[in-house]
Amino acid sequence: MIESLTIRPANGADLDVIRAIYNEGIADRVATLETDPRTVDDIADWWNQHDSRYTVLVCIENGEVMGWASLNRFSHRCAHAAIADLSVYVARSHRGRGIGLSLLTALEPLAHDAGFHKIVLHALNSNEYGKRLYLKCRFVEVGVFKEHGLLDGQYVDVVAMEKVLS
DSSP, rough: OOOOEEEEEGGGGGHHHHHHHHHHHHHHTSEEEEEESSHHHHHHHHTEEEEEEEEOOEETTTTTEEEEEEEOOOOSSSSGTTEEEEEEEEOOOTTTHHHHHHHHHHHHHHHHHHTTTTEEEEEEETTTHHHHHHHHTTTTTEEEEEEEEETTTTTEEEEEEEEEEO
């Protein structure tokens, strides 16, 4: 991890940069099956689904938000209340610096303290950098959905990964 980084809970003032970073991930076609940029209203709706349990963290260096991570609702079924879905996005110009690792390292104890039993994620199977990060954080691959999503006219595989929290 990088010592000059600060990880803190996101707040409403961070939403524009969270949206910009997410939209970079959409445009780059490596991190999500989303294809349309998120609007201000989209991000406001997303933000309203998060609270003290469904945490959103930002990573800051020299006053600049460089990435974010969130715990999201996995399902509305009560049987899945102890499962969080993970999102991690790093600004294009800051990828490969350990920001994702810093965010995940900070997020995991918060997930545990919020009563989550495990964290799950779905990633494009071709996202080697993302998968390497998740494996480094001790997520395990539980399967690959073949031709699970349509991205720019091509069917793509999606990997499912999970980490049971101790």
